[in-house]
Amino acid sequence: MTPKILMIDIETAPALGMFWSLFDRYIDPEWIMEPGYTLCWAAKWLGKDKMHFSSVRKHGMVGMLERAWLMLDEADAVVHYNGTKFDVPTLNREFVIHDFAVPAPFKEIDLINTVKKRFRFMSNKLDFVARQLGVATKAQHKGKEMWKGCMAGNKDDWDAMEGYNKQDVVVLEAVYRKLLPWIQGHPNFALFVNDNEPRCPHCGGTHLQRRGYYYTDTMRYARWKCMNDTICGKWSRSRANDLDADKRKSLRVGVK
Numbered sequence: 201m202t203p204k205i206l207m208i209d210i211e212t213a214p215a216l217g218m219f220w221s222l223f224d225r226y227i228d229p230e231w232i233m234e235p236g237y238t239l240c241w242a243a244k245w246l247g248k249d250k251m252h253f254s255s256v257r258k259h260g261m262v263g264m265l266e267r268a269w270l271m272l273d274e275a276d277a278v279v280h281y282n283g284t285k286f287d288v289p290t291l292n293r294e295f296v297i298h299d300f301a302v303p304a305p306f307k308e309i310d311l312i313n314t315v316k317k318r319f320r321f322m323s324n325k326l327d328f329v330a331r332q333l334g335v336a337t338k339a340q341h342k343g344k345e346m347w348k349g350c351m352a353g354n355k356d357d358w359d360a361m362e363g364y365n366k367q368d369v370v371v372l373e374a375v376y377r378k379l380l381p382w383i384q385g386h387p388n389f390a391l392f393v394n395d396n397e398p399r400c401p402h403c404g405g406t407h408l409q410r411r412g413y414y415y416t417d418t419m420r421y422a423r424w425k426c427m428n429d430t431i432c433g434k435w436s437r438s439r440a441n442d443l444d445a446d447k448r449k450s451l452r453v454g455v456k
């Protein structure tokens with residue numbers, strides 16, 4: 201068994217509203233004619249080829265949500281870009297509005313956190329970062345017109361939206377693979393595999409090289425590097441400390 205890691209991206213429709221001036225900064229909720237909603241989503245299991253896609257046009261709102269819900273419910277971890285703030289709570293809102301139960305809990309791997317915390321790119325937008333990393337790039341689209349066309353039910357615009365949404369997931373996966381050893385808080389892959397082989401926590405690879413130690417104030421742990429360098433290179437450390445009983449006894453706890 202391996203962890204079920206889901207890559208997901210959603211596209212939403214803007215709210216429609218009334219406004220008196222182009223320069224208004226605040227729109228009273230009273231002037232919302234129709235709140236925004238989820239148009240579609242694309243998702244893919246890590247390690248599987250099939251790209252899943254559903255939209256309000258293809259399956260209706262409830263049918264679309266049901267398909268997303270089933271995948272989230274099955275996932276051990278969900279990979280997204282800014283999805284902790286956007287995609288996941290947006291879907292949750294749709295779920296609660298449409299009387300869905302709470303899906304089984306999953307870990308979230310929001311790649312924007314890794315990008316912001318561990319690097320300094322000129323822009324943290326997914327497309328910019330993906331270009332800088334030299335991986336797949338987002339699909340071009342004709343901007344707001346595509347959204348308007350989808351909301352009006354135009355087939356060509358929906359085809360473009362589907363392609364765009366799916367390509368975002370392709371980019372997401374490529375960025376995930378590139379950032380894999382840099383991610384913090386990734387689920388421990390080894391826990392999902394039913395054997396006693398030491399494994400890299402991020403990719404599950406078994407080719408680990410012992411390299412130096414990780415130190416806390418009072419303990420020392422063997423350090424490992426994943427040699428699955430083409431896709432990983434994650435540093436990890438042993439769970440049990442490496443000091444013998446006499447050495448441990450000789451240490452004065454709390455010396456800072």
Ligand SMILES: [Zn+2]
Nearest residue numbers: 400403426432
């Ligand atoms: Zn690895």
